[in-house]
Amino acid sequence: MNTAVGRLVRAELRLMTRDPLVLTFVFAFPIVTMLIIGGAFGTTPDRAFEFTNPSHWYVASYLTVVIAATGLVMLPVHLASYRERGVLRRFAAAGFPRWSFAAAQLIVGLVTTAAACVLLLAVAAPVYGIPAVHDGWRVAVALPLGAVAFISIGVLLGSLLPSARAAQAVGLLLFFPSFLLGAGGPPPHVMGSAVKQVAGPLPLTLFTNAVREPWLGLGSATGSLIAVAAMAAAASVLAARRTAL
């Protein structure tokens, strides 16, 4: 695969495996926090978790945490650092087509999140078990749509923020509240009404609903799925425009 995208994907995948930020936030952080919080609430079905097993609730929620960490933390820092240090200029001058870098980042982001999700499920399986998937096609549609949305948001942030430090600051500021309110924190039923109102429209909340509800058989989450699809479309178009090298 000696096309420009192929060469970029090959190099970027190698670099991902050597990046401590990726290994920490995309691979280690979701697994460690899932093990902690999944264990904290036990395995007995509970009203706060819509009468599902709490640990299964978190297993079904944490795939979106992996994807959000890739989009909000890993990619913005990675891209802003490239732009700040002149790496993108070098790619442009070397003849990589304008669209190739964005395409490569999308592919690398998808591969990275897929690998991290598989690892998370492999760790969850012997500890909490993998919950049965009630509505497989909705989950199968929501996950890639959400991945495209968050990866595009990451590319967009990386192209807008002026430096790697700024990208890290903004990325973490976006990620942690989203993570606590929309996926890895307390379930919505125990949140106060004001917090619930803030959490409801967050992109990660919508994405997590679109995956968790059909997975655990809690509903179809059609509204959330449509919102995720709209985010994916809008963010990918904007990201493609911004990443013209």
Add this chain to the structure above:
Amino acid sequence: MVVDGLDLDVPAGEIVGLIGANGAGKTTTVECVQGLRKPDSGQLNVLGFNPVTQAEQLRPLVGSQLQDSALPDRLRVAEALDLFSTQRARDGGELLEQFGLAKRRRSVFSSLSGGERQRLFLVLALLNRPLLVILDELTQGLDPAARRNVWAAVRQLNDEGTTVLLVTHEMDEAEALCGQVVVMRDGRVIDAGAPADLVERHASTAVIRFSMPNPPAGLMDELRQLDDVREVSRAGSLITVRGHRRIIAYVGAALVRWEPVPADLNVDVPSLEDALLGLLNGHQRDQAEPSWAASAINHELIGGPQ
């Protein structure tokens, strides 16, 4: 406006230097040539392509060594070759060998010294058999031996028919490598020509100094009467002769006739650096006069058909 009214022809197969003070617009010019920056107006033609609208056809034919750019920190040298190799690529291993990087194949970019990074950028610029190579501050940070190696590589590249556009602050580099030099100031070309011609036009004064405690009166008279000598002065035993560089031979011949020849004979031959300084200072004085290029139409042709 950084560059204005620039007229720059780079004939195919030549090494052309772009020199000038900081902020003259040299890097902006090469960024336009590479299609990294869009000119507000004017015509730009590189190897027969428009760098903005035909970037995808042009860029594979151009090798660039950019100022202020980098590679990903954790990318290994061999992986960089893989990343930048197109169908036109030559054997990267040979280039690494030629530039003394063969032993660093597995080293990551962040572990390379400044000189090694520069050499790697040069390897990457040459990797895909470019028809035009743009080298921006080529030998910045290199030790003298590494500079000479890089110069030899550029000459070899040019012998193979590659056109080279060299942006540099190192006048000895421009003098050693370039067949033509273009001098820029405030975004305009203020003169151009072979280095020797620029020196002739803007810094032709040579200065010869030697010690002679009791110089014969006949020698002093003869020195004053030599063609092109402008000034002969004496301070104690130190005698200074100023004039066109042709006087070097005449003064040498006169000293041989009036033995003993002084042991401390010192000759300051004007260089391209002197020419640049003379040109920039002169240009400051004569800014109202249009230079040969500033009044020309906007037209840039690099390495195109001759």
